[in-house]
Amino acid sequence: MMVDWGFAAQIAGIGFLTVFVVLGILSLVLWLVSLLLNRVTGKAQKAKTEGG
Amino acid sequence: MDLFETGFASLYWGHLVMWLVAFGFIYLGIARKMEPLLLVPIGFGMLLANLPLGGLFEYVDGMPEGLLAKIFTYLIAGEIVPPLIFLGLGAMTDFGPLIANPKTLLLGAAAQFGVYFVLFIALLFGFDIAEACAIGIIGGADGPTSIYLSAKLAPHLLGPIAVAAYSYMALVPIIQPPVIRALTTKKERAIYMEPQLREVSTLERILFPMIGAMVIILLVPKSAPLIGMFMFGNLLLVSGVTDRLAKTAGDAFMDILTIILGISVGASMPAILFLKPETLFIFFLGVVAFAGSTAAGTLLGKLMNAISKEPINPMIGAAGVSAVPMSARVVQKLGQEANPRNFLLMHAMGPNIAGVIGTAVAAGVFLGMLG
Numbered sequence: 001m002m003v004d005w006g007f008a009a010q011i012a013g014i015g016f017l018t019v020f021v022v023l024g025i026l027s028l029v030l031w032l033v034s035l036l037l038n039r040v041t042g043k044a045q046k047a048k049t050e051g052g
Numbered sequence: 053m054d055l056f057e058t059g060f061a062s063l064y065w066g067h068l069v070m071w072l073v074a075f076g077f078i079y080l081g082i083a084r085k086m087e088p089l090l091l092v093p094i095g096f097g098m099l100l101a102n103l104p105l106g107g108l109f110e111y112v113d114g115m116p117e118g119l120l121a122k123i124f125t126y127l128i129a130g131e132i133v134p135p136l137i138f139l140g141l142g143a144m145t146d147f148g149p150l151i152a153n154p155k156t157l158l159l160g161a162a163a164q165f166g167v168y169f170v171l172f173i174a175l176l177f178g179f180d181i182a183e184a185c186a187i188g189i190i191g192g193a194d195g196p197t198s199i200y201l202s203a204k205l206a207p208h209l210l211g212p213i214a215v216a217a218y219s220y221m222a223l224v225p226i227i228q229p230p231v232i233r234a235l236t237t238k239k240e241r242a243i244y245m246e247p248q249l250r251e252v253s254t255l256e257r258i259l260f261p262m263i264g265a266m267v268i269i270l271l272v273p274k275s276a277p278l279i280g281m282f283m284f285g286n287l288l289l290v291s292g293v294t295d296r297l298a299k300t301a302g303d304a305f306m307d308i309l310t311i312i313l314g315i316s317v318g319a320s321m322p323a324i325l326f327l328k329p330e331t332l333f334i335f336f337l338g339v340v341a342f343a344g345s346t347a348a349g350t351l352l353g354k355l356m357n358a359i360s361k362e363p364i365n366p367m368i369g370a371a372g373v374s375a376v377p378m379s380a381r382v383v384q385k386l387g388q389e390a391n392p393r394n395f396l397l398m399h400a401m402g403p404n405i406a407g408v409i410g411t412a413v414a415a416g417v418f419l420g421m422l423g
Contacts, residue, residue, distance in 0.1 A: 003175050011185065012168040015417045019164050022271045022413050023157040023406060029267055030154035034256060041253070 062104035066323030073326075074099035074318070080222065087222035087378075090195075090314055094218060097318025109319045120319035123312055128320075129203045129210055133313050134196035135277040140306030141196075141408070142285025143298045145376070147260050149402040152249040155356070156368070156399075160406020162352035163372025164414050166191030166344030170337050177333050182206055185418045187334055190217045191341025192411030193224070193373035197278060199317070201415040205422060211320030212331040216338035218317065224378040225385075227339060231346045232370050232386060236354070241390035243357065243365040245399050257290040268413060275416025279409065345373045349403065371400035374407030 077095030081088035097120065101109040110118040116125040127133045150156060167188040174184035186202035186209055198217035202210045220227060232241075261283035269276045288298040325331070353369025367386055371379045380400035387396035 004181070005175075008172060008175055008181055008184070011181065011418070011421050012171050014421070015414060016164065016168045018272065018417045019410050019413050020158070020161045022268055023161040023410055025271070026264060026267050026409075027154040027157040029263055030151055030157075030260070033259060033263065034151070034154075037253065037255060 059104040059106065064323070066327050067102045067104060069327060070098060070102040070321065070323045073321075074102065077219075077318070086225075087218075089310055090218050091222055093311055093314025094215065094318035097315035098215075098321045099318075100315075101319040101322045109322055120316050124316040124320055127312060128199060128214075128316055129207055131200055131203050131277070133309055134200035134203075135281040137196040137306070137309050137313065138278050138412075139281040139285040140301050140309060141376070142261070142282040142287075143289045143301035144306070145282075145286055145289070145405060145408075146401070147257065147286060147290075147405060148252045149249055149398050150405045151252045151256050151260055153399070153402050156402030157406040157409070159349055159352055159356070159369045159372040159403035160374070160408075160410040161372075162369060163345045163349035163374075163403065163407050164192055164410045165348030166341035166346070166373075167411070167414050169344040170341035173340060174333075174337055177337070179330075179333075182422055183209055185422060186213055187337050188341060189213075189411065189415055189418070190220065190334075190338040191345045191373070192407065192414060193217070193221055193342060193345065193375040193379070194408060194411040195221055195313075197374075197408075197411045197415050199313075200278060201418060204419060209330075209334065211317070211325060212334045213338075214317040215321055216335050218314075219335075220338050220342050221375045221378065224342075224373070224375045225382050227342050228346050228370055228373075228379060228382045229386060231343050232350055232367055232382075235347055235350045236366055238390055240354065240357070240366050241386055242394070243363050244391060244394055245363060245365050245368075245396060247395040247398065249398055254290070254292065258287070258292075261287040261290070264409070268409065272413050272416040272420065274419035275412050278412040278415065282408070282412065342373065346370045346379075349373065349407075365394070365396055365399065368396060368400045368403055372403040372407045372410070374404065374411050376404050376408060377401065379407075380404040 074095045077091045080086045081091030108118040108120045116122045171184045171188040174187045182205040186206040189198050189201045195217045199214050202213040265283040268279045288294045349369035349372035353366030357364040367383045371383045373379050383400040384397040387394040
């Protein structure tokens with residue numbers, strides 16, 4: 001059976017890269033969300049302390 | 053009763069070999085307590101399938117006739133049980149360590165290396181590209197994903213792939229330590245990490261399954277059945293208002309699915325299908341994939357330790373294979389052996405869960421390109 005090594009390399013290369021990109025983007029989004037939430041909750045807490 | 057009406061008349065040496073394999077699985081599960089919830093049903097299913105004339109795994113004109121053949125065809129190969137297992141897994145999974153340290157997602161990505169490495173080796177062994185992808189995914193160490201992908205790409209190899217994936221998941225404590233030891237020094241294994249991760253708020257936990265599902269499914273739509281169910285299960289767990297559903301999904305529902313999956317996957321291994329050279333190749337390739345994934349995760353762990361301000365024990369990268377929580381436990385054990393002060397379990401859980409997501413994404417990419 002003839003193996004299309006070019007196609008195999010494409011699947012493996014694109015596949016592995018995609019896994020990295022997807023998990024990398026998710027990692028970045030999670031980091032941004034936690035940063036944003038910390039800012040918002042930090043500000044709210046600060047306002048509460050100053051107000052109280 | 054005439055002897056020739058009994059199963060004895062139809063016995064051949066292959067059945068006896070399969071009985072030994074089945075006894076081996078049951079022995080490992082009961083006596084050695086290695087993944088008993090999986091190995092005992094798989095072993096018993098294998099035994100039942102190799103008792104001639106029982107007909108439990110019988111097909112007539114390509115249609116399933118026996119009880120276990122029907123369960124296997126409609127629920128397992130029909131791609132119903134694997135995504136539902138992801139629902140149960142999601143309902144049992146604490147994403148806290150991953151949310152607290154999102155960069156561990158990259159370790160989960162690196163630990164998919166074995167999947168792609170073995171894809172090439174499988175091609176060399178004469179498998180076609182779809183079969184090679186289905187075999188490679190064993191390296192992700194995720195049983196449901198392996199079954200889901202092979203049902204789509206190489207249904208005729210589903211039995212051996214499923215048995216290989218689940219067997220190797222149970223054998224993680226044997227396969228991983230030599231690879232980790234070979235790639236790390238004792239000094240690296242002893243690297244101390246603060247046991248406490250940052251506290252993750254309830255809001256972050258609730259947002260994660262929604263954000264995770266949106267990001268991953270938008271980027272890799274074919275991963276939707278697995279990732280969608282995984283994230284939904286997790287939302288049930290963290291929402292705080294669906295405790296009953298989360299408890300059912302993670303306990304009783306998961307147990308039912310495990311019984312169905314275990315016994316029917318075991319039954320998919322009649323001697324005539326199992327005792328073939330290609331099955332042995334699949335088992336060999338599976339262990340290579342596992343070892344390759346462990347190695348790649350560990351090596352990225354080393355790299356991250358070299359460039360990170362905070363020390364990172366490279367062994368946590370090995371937990372990027374998604375055998376949850378076995379590989380995290382292996383890392384914890386090796387970490388404590390090297391440095392009794394070390395408590396790496398929570399650090400290893402991040403890459404471990406990332407590995408589950410990574411394998412589902414890898415499967416989704418394969419389906420997108422070949423499906």
